[in-house]
Amino acid sequence: MSLTENRPVFLNLFRIRQPVSAVVSILHRISGILMVLALPGLIYLLQTSLSSPEGFSQVVALLDGQIARLFAVLMIWMLAHHLFAGIRFLILDFDVGLTKSVSSKTAWFVHVCAAVVAAIAAWALLFSGASL
C-alpha cells in the first residue's frame, strides 16, 4: 500500500509543458465561460438600445469609450478562437486530422487565425478610429 500511496504525483499544471492541442482545448473552455458571463451585460445593452432614443445614445456613448473598445477586441478574439477551435473539433469528430502531427498543425492554425482576427479588430477599433 505504502508503495502506491507514496508515488510522486506531478500535476502542477503550470510546470507541465502542454501540447498545443491541449492549449486550444482549454482556451475553448475559458473563452466559452467568459462569453457566457458576458451574456447578461450584452442582453442589457440590447434592451437599453431599443428602449428609447436616450437609451440608444447611452449605449452608443458607452460602446465608443476606450474600455468598451478594449473589451470588444477581447470578445472578438475569444469568439474567433472559440469558433475556429470549434470548427477544428467538428472536423476531428469526423475522424479527420487525428494523428499527432496533423492535430498539432491544425491547433497552431487555430491560434494563428484567431490572432489575425484579433489583430484586425484591434487595428479597426483601437487605432483606426472606427466605431462599433
Place this chain on the structure above:
Amino acid sequence: MSWRPSAGIRNWLVQRLSAIYITLFLIVFGFKAIGVWGGEPVSYEVWRAWVSHPVTNIALILFIFALLLHAWVGIRDVIMDYVKSVPLRYIMLISFGLSFISMALWTLRTLLLVTPI
C-alpha cells in the same frame, strides 16, 4: 429499445447544430450590417426598424435560443468535469439553468415588444 437518441448523443447534436446556426447568423448578419450601414453611424430609427423587421426579429430570437442552448450544453460539460462536490455541482447547474431560462425570456420579451416607429 428506445428510438430516442441517448442524452449524450442529443447534447452532442444540439451543440453542433446550434454552433452552425450561430456561425451562419454571425456571418450573414455581420456582413449585412457592414454592407447596409458601411461604418456610418446608425440612428435609433434605423436600428429599431432593423430589429423589428419580422425576418431579423425571428432570426435574432432563434440566435439567442441557439446561443443559450449552446451555452447550456457547454457550461454543463465544464461543471460536470471540474466540480467534484455533488451538492455544489447541483447548485451550479440549477443556477446556470435558471439564469439561462431567465435570459431567454428576457430577450424574448425585449425583442417581441420592439415595434417600428
